[in-house]
Amino acid sequence: MSSEPQVSPTEPGQPTVPAAPLPPEPAGQPSAKAVAEVKFTRAAALWSSLIFGLLILTVLLVFIAQNTESATFAFLGWGWTLPLGVAILLAAVCGGLITVLVGAARIFQLRRAAKKNLKAARKL
DSSP: OOSSOEEOOSSTTOOOEEOOOOOOOOTTOOOHHHHHSOOOOHHHHHHHHHHHHHHHHHHHHHHHHHOOOEEEEEETTEEEEEEHHHHHHHHHHHHHHHHHHHHHHHHHHHHHHHHHHHHHHHHO
């Protein structure tokens, strides 16, 4: 038997006829299989992140709306009153900003070290 696909007979006793070969694909054209597969792009990641962010924002707004009882806060001699939900959200945002600043400093440090290593490698 050959490795080509065979067409099954329409009636018993008829010989099988080899299937017609598919025409070659034009150069530069994606195959039908490649067209069927959709790649995950940056735009798709951005869209997914935007939807996720809106869901988180909705949850935070519900949290703030349900925690409106005021609380008194004091820091280094200052005193103020804020709704509890707002105060917790403010603390979380400040923590996130500190994390971003530390991460940015580390990225800057690693890039600087990588540039120094690249220059040293080029001198060899």
